[in-house]
Amino acid sequence: MKNRLEEIRKQKGIKQEELALALEVSRQTISSLENGRYNPSITLAFKIARYFDMLIEEIFIYEEEK
Amino acid sequence: MLCKTIKSKRFWPILIVIGMVLLVFGIVSSIRFPDDAHNMNMLMGMFTGMGSAFIAIGIVKLIHYKRTPAEKLKQEQIELNDERNIEILRIAYAIANVIATILFIVMAFTFVWLDYRIPAFFSIGAMCVQVLAFSIAYKYFNGKM
Numbered sequence: 001m002k003n004r005l006e007e008i009r010k011q012k013g014i015k016q017e018e019l020a021l022a023l024e025v026s027r028q029t030i031s032s033l034e035n036g037r038y039n040p041s042i043t044l045a046f047k048i049a050r051y052f053d054m055l056i057e058e059i060f061i062y063e064e065e066k
Numbered sequence: 067m068l069c070k071t072i073k074s075k076r077f078w079p080i081l082i083v084i085g086m087v088l089l090v091f092g093i094v095s096s097i098r099f100p101d102d103a104h105n106m107n108m109l110m111g112m113f114t115g116m117g118s119a120f121i122a123i124g125i126v127k128l129i130h131y132k133r134t135p136a137e138k139l140k141q142e143q144i145e146l147n148d149e150r151n152i153e154i155l156r157i158a159y160a161i162a163n164v165i166a167t168i169l170f171i172v173m174a175f176t177f178v179w180l181d182y183r184i185p186a187f188f189s190i191g192a193m194c195v196q197v198l199a200f201s202i203a204y205k206y207f208n209g210k211m
Contacts, residue, residue, distance in 0.1 A: 020144075029150040041149050 002061040006034040008052055023047050078127040085120025088113050167196060 009019055020027040025044065032038035049056045092114030099106045145151060170193040177186035
């Protein structure tokens with residue numbers, strides 16, 4: 001699953017640490033999400049979407065595995 | 067479940083109490099056994115050591131909670147509850163579990179080869195308990211989810 005987290009975060013001028021604190025996750029989790037190494041739980045995906053006041057689909061892009 | 071218990075501040079005083087009970091039990095039993103009962107004295111020494119370790123860990127953790135600023139404690143709490151960390155822990159536990167199973171099998175074969183019957187039975191028993199625990203946990207969580 002791809003995501004636009006890094007792009008959106010940078011657009012809003014938010015640091016990884018700030019986002020991590022607001023979402024109550026570690027900074028490494030934010031970093032892993034941005035690098036696409038980790039897919040969030042549905043709860044965290046909702047938290048991220050609500051934080052940025054966006055829809056989940058606008059942040060996370062689901063791609064069928066080939 | 068276990069992680070949540072360990073995260074709780076109430077866990078550490080309980081650990082200290084368990085440590086004290088083990089320590090007292092180890093010392094008192096060691097005094098009561100004759101000097102030539104080496105195995106029992108060694109066993110009681112293990113109880114004493116484990117009790118001391120529990121007390122030390124509990125005290126260190128309580129001091130840590132008292133002296134660490136609230137902000138840092140919150141950060142630690144976040145790290146503990148972090149879903150990625152929890153997932154990493156689960157994967158690590160799963161790998162450790164597979165290795166433990168392999169180890170029990172190797173130990174059972176080695177003990178039989180060395181003609182150590184009782185340790186071989188212990189290894190096989192431990193392996194059976196592990197498989198049983200897995201089955202029970204699987205069934206329990208399968209019903210819950």
